[in-house]
Amino acid sequence: MRALTWHGKHDVRVDTVEDPGIVNPRDCIIKVTSTAICGSDLHLYDGYIPTMKAGDILGHEFMGEVVEVGAKSTLKKGQRVVVPFTIACGSCYHCGKHQYSACDNGLPADNQDIAQELYGHPMAGLFGYSHMTGGYAGGQAEYVRVPFSDVGPIVIPDGIEDDKVLFLSDILPTGWMAAENADIEPGDTVAVWGCGPVGLFAVQSAFLMGAERVIAIDHFPRRLELARKFGAETLNFEQTDIYDALMLMTGGIGPDAVIDSVGLESHGLYVDNVVDQIKASTFLGTDRPHANRQAIIACRKGGRVSMPAVYGGFVDKWPLGAFMEKGLTLKTGQTHVQHYLPGLLQAIIDGKIDTTFLISHRMDLEDAPTGYQKFHDEQNDYTKIVLKPGLNG
The missing domain is CATH 3.90.180.10 (Medium-chain alcohol dehydrogenases, catalytic domain)
Structure with missing residues (x-):
């Protein structure tokens, strides 16, 4: 064959x-x-x-x-x-x-x-x-x-x-489980990093589960357009400071839940991501978790982090202090x-x-x-x- x-x-x-x-x-x-x-x-x-x-x-x-x-x-x-x-x-x-x-x-x-x-x-x-x-x-x-x-x-x-x-x-059950792991409540604002297939199904699923607002984050215009068709608000990370934009859109509180649909190959010219890329290219590291770090920092206090994205090894510079001090909950898994x-x-x-x-x-x-x-x-x-x-x- x-x-x-x-x-x-x-x-x-x-x-x-x-x-x-x-x-x-x-x-x-x-x-x-x-x-x-x-x-x-x-x-x-x-x-x-x-x-x-x-x-x-x-x-x-x-x-x-x-x-x-x-x-x-x-x-x-x-x-x-x-x-x-x-x-x-x-x-x-x-x-x-x-x-x-x-x-x-x-x-x-x-x-x-x-x-x-x-x-x-x-x-x-x-x-x-x-x-x-x-x-x-x-x-x-x-x-x-x-x-x-x-x-x-x-x-x-x-x-x-x-x-x-x-x-x-x-990808459909993965996007659905991602939204389910976000423990969405009526009236919630949910931010989704990555508008690839899983992210787009997470957007669709979040609305079906009762989210009032979904904010989709990516840099590909076509993918952001697809997210808007489901009613999502969109942010292009190449044109916008994502943290500042999310604070402005949520009155300084932050999203109730965040979904990382990006995974171990984050893109973008950010200091932490450039360092991750250098480490990966020199076999001093594996994953590039910039999107995950950003999601944790942006999530509101007491909020929920859902991580359907694939990670394979070890990460550093992970904001454990912010995760603990803000009382966040993380759910993930295949x-x-x-x-x-x-x-x-x-x-x-x-x-x-x-x-x-x-x-x-x-x-x-x-x-x-x-x-x-x-x-x-x-x-x-x-x-x-x-x-x-x-x-x-």
Whole structure:
């Protein structure tokens, strides 16, 4: 089969690789009909995530048709399914609490030591996202093996096109959980850093959860325009002092809740960010958390910080004193996708949530390397790329 593979920083290629097969009775094999390039994939593209190996198959946002099932799978051949990016067993302690991204059994035993050493505990497995998260082949391919297929995938009713439901795999539930973690109350003002896919879904979700005002922060005009379509007020961080603007907009109090949708590759010519970039380039540091620092400083006293953004290692110059003195609360984590799928699918069916606004480009899987380069370098125009195996053939 054909699949997109990682070969190093800014080097991804579509190769012919071995077809996947059933390994465990709970597995299924799906023929991928749609897959997307995620902002988190760019961290791999930029070489920020450790434990990648040449030839690893990328992609964690995908859906398709079931073509083969293991003896204990609950799926049937021919069903259309969306697959969560998190791989969870459904029966361990954490899955029992619907904390699927903390699953004890999502990682193969051989991969658990890596995460144990770095983070203290292993987490759930992730498709196409390094050997630290299981070394699972991803979904930017013609076919993919789905472990625990009796727990993860959700069956899509006939008549609903892929574009409407594909983002159930990751970014829609991630944006929803980001808003939920902000503990939004009626009348709240919520500030969202980053108007990429997750940030835009967080904006949409925050309004649905009762926020009175949402202030979206970015520097790409097209992304800010999309945020305004949901009713958000917007700030361009290249043109505005964000802290001063937020204080002015909130009468000096600050936002009730802040959402960091930027993550470990913050942009902007700020002193702390320049230092972070130098450290990262000289292997003296990993993450660039400027947006997170800014969000904490701007958040009102007693406010809430939600962090759906990906961070991979250690950070310094983090404003712990401000966090403590202001009495803030932080909620974060990989998304418990399986927990949110039924409700979000129904919201899409009922017309309460739209996802198609985000798609700017569709490409054949064979064009994926160009897609990565465009999504990386032209983020104003390329808000979301959907890859379709066989689109041009």
